[in-house]
Amino acid sequence: MGTTIRDVARAASVSIGTVSRALKNQPGLSEATRERVVEAARQLGYDAAQLRTRIRRVTFLLHRQHNNFAVSPFFSHVLHGFEEACRERRLVPSVLTAGPTHDLAQQMRLHAPDAVAVAGFIEPELLAHLRSMNRPVVLIDLHAPGFRSVNVDNTRGAALAMQHLFAMGRKRIAFIGGSLAHYSIAQRAMGYRLAYFEAGMLFDPTLEVTTQPAIDAEVAAADAMERLIAQARDQLKPLPDAVFAYNDAAALAAMRVCVGHGLRIPEDVAFVGFDDIPAAAQSTPPLTTVTVDKEALGRRGVDLLLETAQNTDAGDADTNLTTDTLVPVRLIPRASSATTRTQTSA
Numbered sequence: 001m002g003t004t005i006r007d008v009a010r011a012a013s014v015s016i017g018t019v020s021r022a023l024k025n026q027p028g029l030s031e032a033t034r035e036r037v038v039e040a041a042r043q044l045g046y047d048a049a050q051l052r053t054r055i056r057r058v059t060f061l062l063h064r065q066h067n068n069f070a071v072s073p074f075f076s077h078v079l080h081g082f083e084e085a086c087r088e089r090r091l092v093p094s095v096l097t098a099g100p101t102h103d104l105a106q107q108m109r110l111h112a113p114d115a116v117a118v119a120g121f122i123e124p125e126l127l128a129h130l131r132s133m134n135r136p137v138v139l140i141d142l143h144a145p146g147f148r149s150v151n152v153d154n155t156r157g158a159a160l161a162m163q164h165l166f167a168m169g170r171k172r173i174a175f176i177g178g179s180l181a182h183y184s185i186a187q188r189a190m191g192y193r194l195a196y197f198e199a200g201m202l203f204d205p206t207l208e209v210t211t212q213p214a215i216d217a218e219v220a221a222a223d224a225m226e227r228l229i230a231q232a233r234d235q236l237k238p239l240p241d242a243v244f245a246y247n248d249a250a251a252l253a254a255m256r257v258c259v260g261h262g263l264r265i266p267e268d269v270a271f272v273g274f275d276d277i278p279a280a281a282q283s284t285p286p287l288t289t290v291t292v293d294k295e296a297l298g299r300r301g302v303d304l305l306l307e308t309a310q311n312t313d314a315g316d317a318d319t320n321l322t323t324d325t326l327v328p329v330r331l332i333p334r335a336s337s338a339t340t341r342t343q344t345s346a
Contacts, residue, residue, distance in 0.1 A: 003044045014037060017304075019037050060095045060096070081294065115137070142183050150300040221250035
């Protein structure tokens with residue numbers, strides 16, 4: 001049996017996708033990495049002519065609930081990174097929005113993709129259909145058994161948010177979450193609870209609220225904040241002294257509710273969001289948030305598609321095994337959480 005691309009990748013200690021890009025002289029690699037791959041291929045006698053481009057047309061599949069980029073700008077940045085990576089690799093991208101009532105099979109026939117990147121939440125039955133197509137599929141901001149995926153390090157992001165609020169002297173921290181069917185939201189909720197455990201602090205489960213389904217996301221987040229305030233007053237409990245919201249849009253909606261009730265931010269209630277959308281820095285006060293390189297999610301999705309195709313070229317029987325890649329996060333402190341609790345009570 002001749003030398004395969006997997007042999008070259010192993011010898012150069014890189015991924016199969018990196019070998020492919022190096023031998024095709026594509027951008028995105030350091031010169032040192034490219035030279036190491038070329039030398040490994042030469043020593044092993046690998047013929048670069050064996051490389052075949054199995055992917056030409058790629059479809060970026062987005063659930064219809066995410067396709068209003070003006071309201072939910074997160075995925076517009078992911079899509080931009082995806083399209084840029086496609087251009088660099090001479091791939092032809094298309095965008096398709098779908099939902100459970102749409103005929104995905106018909107739409108896929110029209111797009112005729114060689115590979116599909118699914119971004120964000122999608123129903124299990126749609127994922128099952130994509131699996132049946134026998135084409136490379138990767139998930140972006142989503143996780144499912146048997147699929148390769150790239151995700152934000154959501155649990156770490158939640159930990160950073162909570163550790164920051166604890167450092168500011170906040171103890172009654174509420175979490176406004178959405179549907180736990182969304183992988184990223186479920187991971188952020190888990191990170192919220194885990195932070196209390198790791199800090200050795202008591203966790204009040206009544207401070208974790210879920211937005212109502214089937215209504216506008218910002219309206220639902222505002223309603224969740226109203227419920228937190230009403231609950232505290234009805235039960236004669238202190239208000240939450242901080243709120244960690246599952247994304248920035250939810251945090252901003254909740255902040256407006258607090259202002260409407262005469263509460264001061266951050267003196268009475270501190271806020272932290274997630275995603276670092278443009279509106280977060282422009283709010284009054286500016287919103288503390290967890291930021292992630294959203295375009296890197298899209299770019300890495302393209303890399304995974306190419307690696308999956310190259311695995312198929314190499315006859316890899318484990319192509320469909322679950323592989324997760326995490327994109328790192330960092331906290332951006334702003335005025336919505338800047339005042340410590342000791343300062344507020346002074």
